[in-house]
Amino acid sequence: MNLKETLIKYNDSPTFWKKSKKGLYIFLGITVVADFIVPHEHKIFFWDSIPGFWSMYGALSTFLMIVVSKAIGHAWLMKPEDYYD
Amino acid sequence: MIDWVQPSILFFLGAAIVPFVKGKARSALLLSIPAIALLTMVVSSQGMHGVINFIGYELVFGRVDKLSLGFGSVFMVSAFASLVFALHVKDVREHIASLLYVGSATGAVFAGDLFSFFMFWEMASFASVFLIWLRGEEQSSAAGMRYLLVHIVGGLFLFGGIVLHVGSGGGLAFTEMPKEGLASTLMLLGFLINAAVPPLHAWLADAYPEATITGIIFLSVFTTKTAIYAMIRGFPGLPILVVLGAIMAVYGVMYAVNENNCQRVWCYHLISQNGYMVTGIGLGSELGLNSAASLAYTNIIYKALLMMGISSVTYMTGRRKQSELGGLFRTMPWTFVFFVVGGCAIAGVPPLLGFVSKSIVVTVAGEMNQGWVILMLVFGACGTWLHPLKLIYMVFMGEDKKIPASDPPENMLWGMRILAAICVVFGVFPGLLYGLLPYEMDYKPYTMAHLVKSFQYMGFTLLIFIIFLKKLTPENYISLDTDYIYRKATAGFVWVAHRFAFLRNIT
Numbered sequence: 001m002n003l004k005e006t007l008i009k010y011n012d013s014p015t016f017w018k019k020s021k022k023g024l025y026i027f028l029g030i031t032v033v034a035d036f037i038v039p040h041e042h043k044i045f046f047w048d049s050i051p052g053f054w055s056m057y058g059a060l061s062t063f064l065m066i067v068v069s070k071a072i073g074h075a076w077l078m079k080p081e082d083y084y085d
Numbered sequence: 086m087i088d089w090v091q092p093s094i095l096f097f098l099g100a101a102i103v104p105f106v107k108g109k110a111r112s113a114l115l116l117s118i119p120a121i122a123l124l125t126m127v128v129s130s131q132g133m134h135g136v137i138n139f140i141g142y143e144l145v146f147g148r149v150d151k152l153s154l155g156f157g158s159v160f161m162v163s164a165f166a167s168l169v170f171a172l173h174v175k176d177v178r179e180h181i182a183s184l185l186y187v188g189s190a191t192g193a194v195f196a197g198d199l200f201s202f203f204m205f206w207e208m209a210s211f212a213s214v215f216l217i218w219l220r221g222e223e224q225s226s227a228a229g230m231r232y233l234l235v236h237i238v239g240g241l242f243l244f245g246g247i248v249l250h251v252g253s254g255g256g257l258a259f260t261e262m263p264k265e266g267l268a269s270t271l272m273l274l275g276f277l278i279n280a281a282v283p284p285l286h287a288w289l290a291d292a293y294p295e296a297t298i299t300g301i302i303f304l305s306v307f308t309t310k311t312a313i314y315a316m317i318r319g320f321p322g323l324p325i326l327v328v329l330g331a332i333m334a335v336y337g338v339m340y341a342v343n344e345n346n347c348q349r350v351w352c353y354h355l356i357s358q359n360g361y362m363v364t365g366i367g368l369g370s371e372l373g374l375n376s377a378a379s380l381a382y383t384n385i386i387y388k389a390l391l392m393m394g395i396s397s398v399t400y401m402t403g404r405r406k407q408s409e410l411g412g413l414f415r416t417m418p419w420t421f422v423f424f425v426v427g428g429c430a431i432a433g434v435p436p437l438l439g440f441v442s443k444s445i446v447v448t449v450a451g452e453m454n455q456g457w458v459i460l461m462l463v464f465g466a467c468g469t470w471l472h473p474l475k476l477i478y479m480v481f482m483g484e485d486k487k488i489p490a491s492d493p494p495e496n497m498l499w500g501m502r503i504l505a506a507i508c509v510v511f512g513v514f515p516g517l518l519y520g521l522l523p524y525e526m527d528y529k530p531y532t533m534a535h536l537v538k539s540f541q542y543m544g545f546t547l548l549i550f551i552i553f554l555k556k557l558t559p560e561n562y563i564s565l566d567t568d569y570i571y572r573k574a575t576a577g578f579v580w581v582a583h584r585f586a587f588l589r590n591i592t
Contacts, residue, residue: 003418003419003422004415004418007414007415007418007421008415011414011482021551024544024547024548024551027540027544028544028545028548031537031540031541031544032541034533034537035537035541038533038534038537039534040534041534042451044451044454044456045451045456045459052541054463054538054541054542054545055541055542055544055545056545057460057463057542058463058467058541058542058543058544058545058546058549059545059546059548059549061463061464061467061468061542061546062467062468062471062545062546062549062550062553063549063553065338065339065342065464065467065468065471066342066471066549066553066556066557067556068339069339069340069342069343070342070343070556073342073343073562073564076565077343077564077565077566078343078560078562078563078564078565079562079563079564079565080562080563081561081562081563083563083565084563084572
């Protein structure tokens with residue numbers, strides 16, 4: 001089977017994306033739990049002692065990036081495409 | 086016996102010969118140039134070569150040390166893959182421009198004195214603008230002109246700095262510059278413009294997307310990375326670079342959110358990536374400079390791969406806006422696969438190339454107790470992952486817009502194949518990368534703590550991406566940036582000139 005057919009088969013199968021999403025949630029859970037188990041050698045900053053800190057920080061960063069950029073864009077920076085013409 | 090060949094000579098010779106050969110011979114010529122140049126670098130001995138006395142000054146055309154060899158050899162690998170990608174291009178002027186451009190940038194890397202460095206630096210600016218103009222559209226000629234003007238200004242800063250530096254007895258050798266003084270400030274300004282450090286960055290996102298389909302691949306590598314090289318050489322450990330770099334890392338990913346043009350998304354993404362290198366240079370320890378060099382080397386590889394992906398899409402479909410693309414994995418499956426490899430590599434998904442290079446600068450910031458730098462860089466890293474996700478989804482998946490397309494010609498696929506292979510091999514064997522760095526490297530990327538941290542922020546970035554997918558729907562707008570000042574200033578100048586038109590009648 002060639003690459004194209006394989007990709008289309010997975011994408012169009014009704015269960016593939018559902019299963020993938022479930023897999024992602026389980027994976028996210030594991031990464032947070034792993035923080036309780038994996039030893040951190042260097043505790044320099046306060047966040048080095050908070051398990052799951054980078055999960056929260058990653059989610060918050062991405063959320064802020066999207067919301068703030070869109071807000072500034074709509075309020076100020078985004079212009080029609082022929083703006084400079 | 087010649088013990089050293091300045092690689093730029095090979096490229097300039099090639100540029101002179103290439104109009105006279107056609108077909109297979111031209112392909113062979115184009116590819117042999119970076120291959121031979123790489124070979125001469127591998128066998129060359131470290132030290133000073135090509136020293137010429139010129140009106141009492143010593144010009145050094147071949148400073149061969151670990152730093153110049155590292156940049157030089159990665160430049161050659163990238164040039165090889167980019168030339169493979171561009172082999173189908175019929176217009177010989179494009180090949181001439183890219184050879185002159187690559188040759189000049191590589192020449193600058195090996196230049197040991199400020200004068201010959203400046204000469205190569207300017208030649209690179211002038212050669213590269215043709216890669217924009219040769220697109221042949223009205224927009225590209227205007228954008229190319231703005232690009233050239235910005236780089237002329239940057240070049241003047243650099244030249245002014247060099248003259249002051251040499252005039253005040255600083256010597257012509259290009260080594261670490263004094264951290265203070267007008268001469269250093271001017272030189273640094275010249276470097277900052279070419280490294281696209283905000284607010285001096287707008288030329289990059291303005292001009293690169295207007296370049297030719299294959300020209301943008303070369304452009305995305307050589308100008309900014311030569312500037313990064315120059316800063317490693319001239320201004321290691323300059324504190325302000327830490328601040329500028331951290332701002333840059335955040336600025337680029339923020340701007341990329343609203344951008345509709347895929348190539349421009351990558352341009353802002355590139356600015357953000359350069360921010361990590363600038364931060365590393367500013368931190369300045371041996372590991373910090375290693376981090377900047379390793380980021381530059383790896384970015385050259387995966388950013389070119391990602392640019393090739395979008396260029397392939399534009400070449401096959403004639404479209405480059407996210408709002409006009411979608412569902413292409415059905416018709417361009419191999420391009421899709423290479424694009425995913427590049428996207429995962431730049432984001433630092435193990436075991437790809439980014440994972441072994443991106444965290445070093447964060448480690449250095451930790452060693453130096455710069456907590457806020459770490460927070461800003463990881464914020465940027467979330468964006469570095471968000472934007473590949475977005476483009477993979479908007480261009481190749483998402484709504485199937487039934488765009489007629491197929492994978493690009495075989496040479497373009499090979500260009501991507503080479504870089505994708507490097508992303509995997511160097512990611513799995515990081516020692517290969519670390520061997521190219523200017524200082525000894527004792528760094529182990531594959532630790533449990535590092536894996537867990539990376540999976541955490543990347544996993545949750547993916548989660549937020551899925552939740553906010555609707556909000557990320559591309560919109561048909563452009564975003565104002567600091568180029569507003571000079572794009573609108575011309576209109577202001579004309580307005581003022583008209584007000585003073587009466588002066589003509591006085592005489």
